[in-house]
Amino acid sequence: MAKVLHDNSPRAPQNLSNAQPFEYTPDAMSDDTEELAASTNNPDYAAKMLGYDRKTFRTILHTFKPDNCLGPQPITSSGMTTVTCILRVATSEIFTSGRTEITPMKDYQLAHATFYISGDSLEPAFWSAYFNVQPDWAITKGQPFITPSGRPSRVPGRVGLWRIGSEVAVRSNSLEPHLRYLVERLGLPRADLRQILVDNGARMRFFCYWDNESGDRVPDVPDDIRTMMEAMGGTVEIDEYR
Numbered sequence: 001m002a003k004v005l006h007d008n009s010p011r012a013p014q015n016l017s018n019a020q021p022f023e024y025t026p027d028a029m030s031d032d033t034e035e036l037a038a039s040t041n042n043p044d045y046a047a048k049m050l051g052y053d054r055k056t057f058r059t060i061l062h063t064f065k066p067d068n069c070l071g072p073q074p075i076t077s078s079g080m081t082t083v084t085c086i087l088r089v090a091t092s093e094i095f096t097s098g099r100t101e102i103t104p105m106k107d108y109q110l111a112h113a114t115f116y117i118s119g120d121s122l123e124p125a126f127w128s129a130y131f132n133v134q135p136d137w138a139i140t141k142g143q144p145f146i147t148p149s150g151r152p153s154r155v156p157g158r159v160g161l162w163r164i165g166s167e168v169a170v171r172s173n174s175l176e177p178h179l180r181y182l183v184e185r186l187g188l189p190r191a192d193l194r195q196i197l198v199d200n201g202a203r204m205r206f207f208c209y210w211d212n213e214s215g216d217r218v219p220d221v222p223d224d225i226r227t228m229m230e231a232m233g234g235t236v237e238i239d240e241y242r
Contacts (some may be wrong), residue, residue, distance in 0.1 A: 110211040112167035113178040119202035122160025194233040204234035
């Protein structure tokens with residue numbers, strides 16, 4: 001025997017005259033997704049969780065390491081992996097307003113170099129005048145800044161930075177052309193630079209991106225550049241990705 005469906009039954013006809021059309025809006029990345037991505041030690045898994053391709057995510061990690069007082073070493077002094085440390089910063093700064101749209105990388109290079117001056121009391125204007133070069137990016141410790149994604153940072157700068165890179169100006173999968181370009185651009189070596197670094201409590205380094213996914217690439221840092229940097233109190237660091 002057929003039963004009558006009451007008005008409050010989920011199968012009863014409903015009046016939809018006041019229904020509004022559904023409009024899809026992409027959800028902002030959830031805190032759970034960010035936390036899960038940040039907790040992994042596997043950068044490839046984290047890249048998938050955050051919606052990035054592998055090469056783009058490697059470049060993000062490389063950029064955020066110096067900006068957060070980290071080097072190329074896989075393990076920090078606290079025992080936390082570099083990937084985990086950087087993800088906790090990247091997920092809080094890059095995704096401030098939800099998922100950032102990323103254009104697939106074109107003309108991806110297997111190598112590039114960035115020259116950094118860093119220090120707690122660093123004044124970017126001083127170094128711009130000293131080298132007579134405008135940096136690609138500069139941060140004053142304790143002050144807000146614009147992140148590489150073009151958005152204001154959520155937290156003040158953790159360290160003062162002055163940096164200039166080779167990636168745009170040089171097209172090569174070898175490090176030497178990138179390093180030679182920066183040496184010429186900055187007028188290196190400079191006889192007074194070592195003492196100026198000491199006086200300002202600053203650190204200087206070439207921080208080099210090196211893609212070695214093939215496993216058979218050896219970083220080509222010329223001996224004369226290593227010697228020059230050591231003489232001026234600086235270092236050449238290789239940030240390798242396999």
